[in-house]
Amino acid sequence: MNEQRKEYKRLWMKKYRARKCRKVTILESSESDGDTPTTSQTLKKNVISEKIKHNAVDSLLHILRNHGHSNLPKTCRALVSTSRLVKTVKVSGMDYYYFGIQSQIALLFDSVHPINYPNVLELSFNIDGLPVFKSRNSCFWPILCSVWFNEFRQCVFPVSLSYGESKPSSLQFLQDMVHELKDLIKNGLSVNGYFMEVKLHSVICDAPARAMVKSTKLCSGYFGCDKCTQKGYWCGRVTYPLVSQLVERTDMSFRQQTNQEHHHAVSPFCDLEIDMVKHFPIDYMHQVCLGVMKKLLLTWIRGKRNVKLSASQISEISNRLLALKSYVPKCFARKPRTLLEIDRWKATEFRQFLIYTGKIVLKKVLSNELYEHFMLLSAAISIFISPSLCKTNACLAHSLLCTFVTQSTTLYGEEFLVYNVHSLLHLISDVKEYGPLDNFGAFAFENYMHKIKRFVRCGKNPLVQVIKRVQEIGFSELNYQSVPQVTFSKPPNNAYVVCKSETVKCVEMVESNDKSCLCRVYSNVQPLFMEPFNSSLIHAYNININKSCMETLDITSVTFKRAVCIKQGNFVRLMCILHHL
Incomplete structure (x- = not known):
């Protein structure tokens, strides 16, 4: 009996060593290509990037192992190196x-x-x-x-x-x-x-x-x-009425x-x-975009009768926003939505409205007084969000925000001056300390x-x-290779503001290669607005679409800045993208 057991054990060990040698041979052959990733590595990368559930991967591994891939792990936990025990x-x-x-x-x-x-x-x-x-x-x-x-x-x-x-x-x-x-x-x-x-x-x-x-x-x-x-002042809620001598x-x-x-x-x-x-x-994502801008829109939609928009005006603004969807480049996370969905808008949509689309869709729908007041906020944040303009024109932006807060009492009442509106007065100190608003915004954190x-x-x-x-x-999804400045040549992603020394051109790219690009260059360029300042400062222009020419530009000798190009009849509204992409 003992001899039979010994013989059985000897045969079992012989088969085990043969299987083990066969696995090693397969692994060595699969990894013999040097830098070429193995099947396991490729599969692991795909499971992580596509966020596939473990039970689905377990089923897939079982099928693959039964069809010649015996070198693969049996479970997803082994494949992606999941920790067995987590102590909290x-x-x-x-x-x-x-x-x-x-x-x-x-x-x-x-x-x-x-x-x-x-x-x-x-x-x-x-x-x-x-x-x-x-x-x-x-x-x-x-x-x-x-x-x-x-x-x-x-x-x-x-x-x-x-x-x-x-x-x-x-x-x-x-x-x-x-x-x-x-x-x-x-x-x-x-x-x-x-x-x-x-x-x-x-x-x-x-x-x-x-x-x-x-x-x-x-x-x-x-x-x-x-x-x-x-010290705050109570008028149905705590407000901060002082603007100066803080x-x-x-x-x-x-x-x-x-x-x-x-x-x-x-x-x-x-x-x-x-x-x-x-x-x-101050986090401008929460306090400016989700704070002040949202408060303004809700005041126009559901506020007091003297500032509330009619149903037809709300419908007009919504239709204008929907008409802009085809002109918004893909570098924006979201396309414009109607005001009927205002409660579901995300912070990026309020930012888009504040800096870009609001200037266009509100004109001649809001009263002149309310529109000019909105433009104070829009123009000031456009300066603060720009890496270059926030260094040279911070005082101008601060004066616009002071005027915005001061006029808010007259237009919307004392109860409008809540903490978020008051915090606009302190943005300049943070911009001087940290630079443009995106350097201390919460957008990256909210994405995570x-x-x-x-x-x-x-x-x-x-x-x-x-x-x-x-x-x-881990950090497997990171990619640190910077994206080339000029990569798109199809609308709505082909609009650029081209800068060389003090010369500025508004272009739409038609074709491009590594060294040059063929562009439609617009010649009759006018400021999009003149109040509260000349919009050429933030590269926002009104252009006659019929006055243009084709020109080849050297990519290496000029600076291309992405832009939003909105075509309305015979005119183009072109606005440089100011925020961090």
Whole structure:
């Protein structure tokens, strides 16, 4: 009996070694092409990029293994290297997981060519709540970090994730991030033998989240403004009527809590050697686009009788917006929608209306007084959002915003001057500190928030699901090759403003190659508007479509700026795209 068992064991081991040798041979043959990716690597990349569910991949792997691909893993977890065990802890009354700043940056730089390594690494952080399910109050509270590598890309990654039935009960969930950031600012960071100095660029939050992490009163409080000491005035809601002679808050006054009515407690961020006022800029995505611009539109649609638009006027504006859909380039995330869907508009749509389409669709529909008032805001934000104009014309934009806030009382009443409108007066200080509005906007963070929401596939352990998806994906989706300036030659993506020295041309590209392009150059170029300033400053023009000529331009010797080209009858409205693409 023992001899039979020994013989059986010997034959079994012989077959096992033969199978193992066969697997090794297959693997070696599949990987013998050097840099050519294996089937597993290609499949893994596709599963991650297409966000395919694990059970679907398991079925596919089973089929492939039965048809000659025995070298492939049996499960999706093995294919994408999913963590088996994820340990979370209870912090601030929520389930909490800390990825770490340094560990995440190290993973990031593994995907980056050393030529892109910066000498000084500037980090921006975002803290905000993210509802997950419509049927529950549960939400995520991620701490996100962004690193700017060049002017084309901004990389966002999570530093920590918290999940619970309500918002955090305390600010304890910030402690790990603050302690690690304090050490990095003091000692710097070494990645792959390359040393980098670390600086905090900014902490970008909407107004409620900013008040929470700074332990201050909400913006609806009497001393809710985190930029000045003005006391709010109650007229059905807290408003801020003063426009001039505002007393600015400073880092010293904040830390000493000289205005005690503004503070609840001491913020964890006070442990860092940062400016507690300047390092928390106004987020124009929430406060200008979703704040002031949305408030204006809702006032015109549902406000008082003296400023409310009629049904026919709303219909006219909506029809004009729909008529512009075919002229909006694909670099815009969304096409214009009607005012009937205003409650579903996203921040990018309000920005598009504020800077580009609103100038056209509101003209001769709004009263002259209301239109000129809107143009003050539109023109000022157009300057602040432009990387070049915000440096040279910041004072002009600030004076326009001061006029806008002052006239708002007369046109819409005192109750219009809520915190979001008041914060327009403080934009200039943040623009002078950080540059154009997109340098401290929350758009990149909100895009990543949308990814987090999509990582949740069922109601069981949402936090663990997101952690595993983040670890699987890593930074595999990054691409740091900059896009050429001139790439499109078909409408509506072929409009450009061409600049060379002080000469400006408005063109539509017809054909292009690596060195030159054939363009239709418009000769009779006039400003789109003259008030509140000449629109040539922001490259917005009104052009006679019949006066043009064909011309070949050298791509290497001129600067091409993308533009929106709207054709109406015999005229073209051409506006340079000012915001960060």
